[in-house]
Amino acid sequence: MFVRRMEQGNLGDSKPVSDGVQELRMHFAAGYRIYYGRDGDTIIILLGGGSKRKQSADIAAAKKRWAAYRKGK
Structure with a gap:
């Protein structure tokens, strides 16, 4: 449900x-x-x-994935 909203540009909170x-x-x-x-x-x-x-660990993992994505561009 939330991913579908994001696809439509509704980023909510x-x-x-x-x-x-x-x-x-x-x-x-x-x-x-x-x-x-x-x-x-x-x-x-x-x-x-x-x-x-688990917010702190989840953010750290997301930051690593984002950095890897940006590096691969």
Whole structure:
């Protein structure tokens, strides 16, 4: 459901977290998050995801994936 909304440009409750990585927060259950980045007008989705409980580790992993994506361009 949230990925479909993102495809339509509805980023809901999103905020930057670090180094070009954005966080989409979902306010239900365990406080799930989707981490993504932007490359111009294109959204690169699913750098990672997780719950509020593992947020720090999930952000670190998303930052590594985003850096690898940017390096490969």
